[in-house]
Amino acid sequence: MTSWKIHFTASDTENAQSAHKRLIHQYGQYSISQADVIVALGGDGFMLESMHRYMASGLPIYGMNKGTVGFLLNDYQEENLFERLQAGVITKLHPLKMAATDMHGRVTEALAINEVSLLRESRQTAKIEISIDGKVKVEELTCDGVLVATPAGSTAYNLSAHGPILPVNAGALALTPISAFRPRRWRGAILPREAQIKFRIIESKKRPVSAVADAVEVRDVATVTVQEEPNICIKLLFDEEHNLEMRILDEQFQY
Structure with a gap:
C-alpha cells in the first residue's frame, strides 16, 4: 500500500492538537468508515481511550507520542508516515x-x-x-x-x-x-x-x-x-525496531 487513508485523533493538549492540524494538512483526514488505520496523538492514557473508543472498528491503531510516558506509542515523526505504517508490526490484544x-x-x-x-x-x-x-x-x-x-x-x-x-x-x-x-x-x-x-x-x-x-x-x-474476551481483538501497529513485545521484554531488565 503506497498511501494510507488515515483517521487522525488527538488528545486535547495544545501540543497534540497542533500536531493533529499539521498531520491532517499533510496527509488528509478520513472518516472511520473510510480509513485504513487510526493514528492517535497523545500519551498512554489517551492511547487507552482510543483503544476503547475504536475497538469495534477493527482498524489498527498507530500511536505517536505527544504525551509523557509513551509505552504504548511510537516516537513522534511527521515525515515518511506512509512508509512507517507500511513497515509496521501488528500486535493483537484481547481485553x-x-x-x-x-x-x-x-x-x-x-x-x-x-x-x-x-x-x-x-x-x-x-x-x-x-x-x-x-x-x-x-x-x-x-x-x-x-x-x-x-x-x-x-x-x-x-x-x-x-x-x-x-x-x-x-x-x-x-x-x-x-x-x-x-x-x-x-x-x-x-x-x-x-x-x-x-x-x-x-x-x-x-x-x-x-x-x-x-x-x-x-x-x-x-x-x-x-x-x-476472545471475540474482541485490538490491533496495535508499532515501528518494527521497537514493537510492544520488545518493549515488554526490555522492561524485565530495568533496574
Whole structure:
C-alpha cells in the first residue's frame, strides 16, 4: 500500500492538537468508515481511550507520542508516515471482561485493556475469596486489593504491585495481590488466558470494595468475575525496531 487513508485523533493538549492540524494538512483526514488505520496523538492514557473508543472498528491503531510516558506509542515523526505504517508490526490484544455485581444485585459489565482491580474503599482491609474455574483457591485474602492484568497491562499497575511481567504472546494473565496481609507468603499466580476468575467479597458491608476495569469503577461490589474476551481483538501497529513485545521484554531488565 503506497498511501494510507488515515483517521487522525488527538488528545486535547495544545501540543497534540497542533500536531493533529499539521498531520491532517499533510496527509488528509478520513472518516472511520473510510480509513485504513487510526493514528492517535497523545500519551498512554489517551492511547487507552482510543483503544476503547475504536475497538469495534477493527482498524489498527498507530500511536505517536505527544504525551509523557509513551509505552504504548511510537516516537513522534511527521515525515515518511506512509512508509512507517507500511513497515509496521501488528500486535493483537484481547481485553478482559469484568462482570461486577454490587450489594444491591445490580450487574455492571466493562472491558479492560490493562487490568481489572479490586480496591478497599475504607480504612478496613478487604477480605476476598478467590476462585479459579469454579474452585476456591484462596479462601480469605486480607489485603488492600487484588488485580488481574493482561500481558499489555502487566507493566503498569501490576508491576507496581510486584506482579510478574508477561510477554505479549505468553497466553497468560497475572493475578496479583495488593499489599496482602494474609496469607503473607502468597505473591499471586500466573493463569492461563482461558481461566475464569471469581472474587467474592467477605463482610462486604463492613469492608466495602470497589472494582475498576480501566476507567469504569463499580462501588460496593459483592462478587466480580473476570475473564479474557476472545471475540474482541485490538490491533496495535508499532515501528518494527521497537514493537510492544520488545518493549515488554526490555522492561524485565530495568533496574
